[in-house]
Amino acid sequence: MPRDEIFVSYSHRDRRWLDELVITLAPLIRKRSITVWDDTKIGVGQKWKAEIIAALERAKVAVLFVTRNFLASEFIANEEMPRLLEVAKQAGLTVVWIAVGDSLYEETEITEYQAANDPAKPLNSLSEAEVDRELVRIAQKLNSLLLKPQSAEVAGAGDLKGTAAEATVPDTLLDQIVGNRIEQGAIARSREVIGSFAEDALTPVHRRLREELVDGKSAWRSIHALAGKAGVQEGAALEILRADDGVELGRAQSGKVIARLKTQVGA
Numbered sequence: 001m002p003r004d005e006i007f008v009s010y011s012h013r014d015r016r017w018l019d020e021l022v023i024t025l026a027p028l029i030r031k032r033s034i035t036v037w038d039d040t041k042i043g044v045g046q047k048w049k050a051e052i053i054a055a056l057e058r059a060k061v062a063v064l065f066v067t068r069n070f071l072a073s074e075f076i077a078n079e080e081m082p083r084l085l086e087v088a089k090q091a092g093l094t095v096v097w098i099a100v101g102d103s104l105y106e107e108t109e110i111t112e113y114q115a116a117n118d119p120a121k122p123l124n125s126l127s128e129a130e131v132d133r134e135l136v137r138i139a140q141k142l143n144s145l146l147l148k149p150q151s152a153e154v155a156g157a158g159d160l161k162g163t164a165a166e167a168t169v170p171d172t173l174l175d176q177i178v179g180n181r182i183e184q185g186a187i188a189r190s191r192e193v194i195g196s197f198a199e200d201a202l203t204p205v206h207r208r209l210r211e212e213l214v215d216g217k218s219a220w221r222s223i224h225a226l227a228g229k230a231g232v233q234e235g236a237a238l239e240i241l242r243a244d245d246g247v248e249l250g251r252a253q254s255g256k257v258i259a260r261l262k263t264q265v266g267a
Contacts, residue, residue, distance in 0.1 A: 007059035008038040011069035024135040064097040112222045220258040
């Protein structure tokens with residue numbers, strides 16, 4: 001079955017933001033280049049669990065409206081999210097989350113996935129004009145993800161930061177970096193994959209990455225999230241942190257590369 005829909009997960013208390021996204025996507029929906037599914041599509045008398053499973057099987061992109069309400073929902077935490085993340089890990093569903101308001105998202109698996117907007121500037125903190133602009137940008141990115149051939153989906157939600165497929169380092173290279181087996185020649189070759197970054201930006205970028213790790217205390221942080229906070233490509237952030245003796249790298253169950261400060265875990 002081809003995956004060609006957007007699956008939206010949200011708290012009913014945040015219904016306004018679902019409506020805002022659907023309004024923004026209206027021209028694309030009208031052209032039938034985008035189909036959006038949310039739980040309002042479940043009719044009276046239908047089996048909601050079966051409908052959600054079927055919708056996830058059709059979805060190519062899952063959009064999460066992350067708020068305190070979203071994270072507090074027992075239904076989302078215990079029913080919807082486990083199924084959604086399982087499909088993401090096993091069937092190639094791209095997970096995109098939108099920071100609608102401040103929340104403790106870093107204490108959840110959501111932190112392993114790339115945000116569609118800057119979590120430090122959630123939608124509810126923006127002016128009306130800024131919200132319109134941000135929603136249009138997100139809609140354009142969602143459209144790009146849906147139009148991308150299935151075989152080309154190597155960057156996943158990381159594309160939402162405006163980077164091309166070069167932002168994702170091949171697993172073989174990540175394995176070398178995480179295992180501390182990378183050599184200078186491999187680093188030079190990796191620049192062809194991850195792109196170069198200005199040398200004069202290295203110090204402030206490194207400082208920003210360190211600040212994010214300090215803010216996370218002893219928690220593991222995904223390289224995706226750290227790179228987004230620092231405003232650099234994922235590969236660049238990974239190379240910087242790999243060279244930092246005070247940082248240890250690992251892998252989450254999802255396969256994503258994660259990092260934390262050694263000094264915060266007694267290492």
